Amino acid sequence: MDDIATSAEAMEAEAIPRCADLRADGRDHAVRVPEALAKRRPSDRSPAEWAYQRVILYLKAFEETLDDSQVIAMAFAGGPAGVLRIQGVGFHAPDLVTFSGMDEAGQMAQVIQHVSQLSLLLRAMKKPADQPVPERIGFRLARALEEAEDARGNADAAS
Numbered sequence: 001m002d003d004i005a006t007s008a009e010a011m012e013a014e015a016i017p018r019c020a021d022l023r024a025d026g027r028d029h030a031v032r033v034p035e036a037l038a039k040r041r042p043s044d045r046s047p048a049e050w051a052y053q054r055v056i057l058y059l060k061a062f063e064e065t066l067d068d069s070q071v072i073a074m075a076f077a078g079g080p081a082g083v084l085r086i087q088g089v090g091f092h093a094p095d096l097v098t099f100s101g102m103d104e105a106g107q108m109a110q111v112i113q114h115v116s117q118l119s120l121l122l123r124a125m126k127k128p129a130d131q132p133v134p135e136r137i138g139f140r141l142a143r144a145l146e147e148a149e150d151a152r153g154n155a156d157a158a159s
Contacts, residue, residue: 033057034142036149046093047115055089055097055120056145059138062122071134074099075121076111083123084109086137 037053045053063072075083076099087101097118100110127134 032061034146034149036146036153039153040149046091046095048091048093048095048097051097051115051118052089052091053145055118056138056141058122059086059089060142061138063136063138066124066134068134069127070124071127071131072136072138073123073125074101075123076113076119083125084111085125085128087135088137089141 059072066072071085073083073085083104084099084101085103086099088099090098090100092098095115096112097115098110098112100108103109
C-alpha cells in the first residue's frame with residue numbers, strides 16, 4: 001500500500017527529478033538526477049540533505065564544462081567568504097550545508113551555511129601548478145551520492 005503524502009510532499013517529490021540548465025551558447029548542462037534519488041520520499045530527507053544533494057549535482061554538471069587547466073571554485077554571496085576551491089561538501093540535518101577547501105591565498109577554509117541563506121556562484125579557476133591532474137570533486141561526490149542511495153534502496157528492499 002502506498003503511503004499517504006501531504007500536498008507539499010507530493011509537490012516536492014514531483015519537483016526533484018525536474019531541472020534544466022539551458023545556455024545561450026548551446027553548452028547546456030545535463031543535471032541528471034539519479035533514479036534512486038528521484039524515487040526517495042521527500043519526508044525521508046531534511047532541507048539540508050536535499051540542498052546538499054542538489055548542490056552536488058550542479059557541481060558535477062559544472063565540472064563537465066571545464067578543461068584540464070581548470071578546477072571548480074565557489075563564491076559565497078552576502079559576506080566576506082570570498083572564493084573557495086571546493087574540496088568537500090557536507091550537510092548537518094536539518095538545516096546546515098558545509099563547504100570546505102582552499103581560499104584564494106591557499107589557506108584551508110570552511111563555510112557553514114543555513115539552507116535559507118544558500119546562494120552560491122560556481123566559478124572556473126586555474127588549476128594549481130603543483131596539481132598534475134585537476135580535482136573533480138563533483139564527479140566523486142555524485143558517485144558517492146548514487147552509491148549511498150542505491151545502498152539505502154537495497155536496505156529498504158531487504159526490510
